[in-house]
Amino acid sequence: MHSRRLLVLFSAVALFASAAPAAAQSVPLPREAQIGPRPFYLVDKMKDGPLKEKLSQCTGPFHKTDFSIGHRGAAMQFPEHTKESYTAAARMGAGIIECDVTFTKDRQLVCRHAQCDLHTTTNILSVPALAAKCSQGFSPADPATGKKASAKCCTSDITLAEFRSLTAKMDSFNPDATNVADYQNGTPRWRTDLYAASGTLMTHDESIALIKSLGAKFTPELKSPEVPMPFDGDYTQEKYAAQMLQAYKAAGIPASDVFAQSFNLADVLFWIKTEPAFGAQAVYLEDRYEKQGLDPAKPETWKPSMAELKSSGVRILAPPIWTMLALNDKKEIIPSEYAKAAKAAGLDLIGWSLERDGPLNKGGGFYHRSIKPAIDRDGDTLTVLDVLAKQVGIRGMFSDWPATTTFYASCMGMK
Incomplete structure (x- = not known):
């Protein structure tokens, strides 16, 4: 009876392991390219x-x-x-x-399309401590004057450790935004945010x-x-x-x-x-x-x-x-x-x-x-x-x- 219970237990553990989330497992590349529709x-x-x-x-x-x-x-x-x-x-x-290679404040190399694109490619403006270090903080649009929203955040504004703490997003911004959340929500309709919830820099x-x-x-x-x-x-x-x-x-x-x-x-x-x-x-x-x-x-x-x-x-x-x-x-x-x-x-x-x-x-x-x-x-x-x-x-x-x-x-x- 004891050995039967152990067998059931081991089987359950094996089943749980096989059902573990894919994110926790290393998924090998297919032998052939997968091109989709x-x-x-x-x-x-x-x-x-x-x-x-x-x-x-x-x-x-x-x-x-x-x-x-x-x-x-x-x-x-x-x-x-x-x-x-x-x-x-x-x-x-x-x-x-x-x-694309650029450098941080402490001269470490990172992958970004431009040295000063963190405000459009990451969540830096949503992190107050790091947003405060940007070359130019967020400036809201003003519909009355036609002024567009702007910001400028560079890898050279922050250290490598600070860069690592950020999350990537689709490269985009909303020029008519009056707040940070709207500014960062500008992905073109023909792209998608479906895979952008937790981009790893x-x-x-x-x-x-x-x-x-x-x-x-x-x-x-x-x-x-x-x-x-x-x-x-x-x-x-x-x-x-x-x-x-x-x-x-x-x-x-x-x-x-x-x-x-x-x-x-x-x-x-x-x-x-x-x-x-x-x-x-x-x-x-x-x-x-x-x-x-x-x-x-x-x-x-x-x-x-x-x-x-x-x-x-x-x-x-x-x-x-x-x-x-x-x-x-x-x-x-x-x-x-x-x-x-x-x-x-x-x-x-x-x-x-x-x-x-x-x-x-x-x-x-x-x-x-x-x-x-x-x-x-x-x-x-x-x-x-x-x-x-x-x-x-x-x-x-x-x-x-x-x-x-x-x-x-x-x-x-x-x-």
Whole structure:
């Protein structure tokens, strides 16, 4: 009788353990990428033609690929640069995952899209002790004068320990808010707060450990400081740039698995000079359209030129989607002169960022601005991706929802 009771007890314990909440267990990644229904929805919404027909017949299997790069993780539906967002990107087959890197008051590296975005990407304004440390506290909107709500909270305002105490949320704000709660409640309707109740912020070191465990490669972006450099006396831009790569060396990550990025050409050239193994695949992010009026149709506005970039040691250029595309007389999407010149100069191209414009029924926004007349439905996402992959010849694509890029790459037999 005693042994029978023990058997019942052990059985109950085993049953309880098997029913334990998933959050308390380590859930392994599936062997194949899990892409969900969205890629198939996009295929259904495509214009009729050979590409739609080919993709309609694609049912998998779907596999992890370096062509699919998790832009801030899977930021369409998960708070960006969080454990949850990175894990979702890996499950969807992203072979490379991005941590945008910036620093705290005590010079520790963390993953945030901008140094001063804590007021829109975390709950910092709801934590009085930390909100008081923000560069600019919350200022409510004033409907009478038309003044918009504002705030400015930077990672450099707080220590690493204080950063760790925050919770991530979807990057958004309500400019018409008259109180903090409303200010933080601005997620666009085409995104969701469904997975944003408890976003886990990541330090740079934690992101390295997590992404390694997920079996993916790394593309850290050194974010431009929004404080004067040198910071706090002697923390120079060069020390900051070196610190980022040192973290991968300390973690035993091979340089071949790291695609370091920066919008600052000087950072890329610094890596090429001081860390040639990492510099060999450092990524120069294109923003000269914003800084110096770069026009993808006018080579005289590309300074430095494609050939000069290549001769300086740059091997990978990463422009926004719109700079690589143009329309012909039939309003068909074709490679831009900029894209053709980059490839002719021997530069590899990585595009950013797919699935970031939201619904495309009205032509999209920033990312499709050069081809708006040809964009009128969500399915055009895959048409654009096909032109970039086959005609432009990009080596990878950042996406806010990596299932889409994984689906395309798998269906087209890309590695």
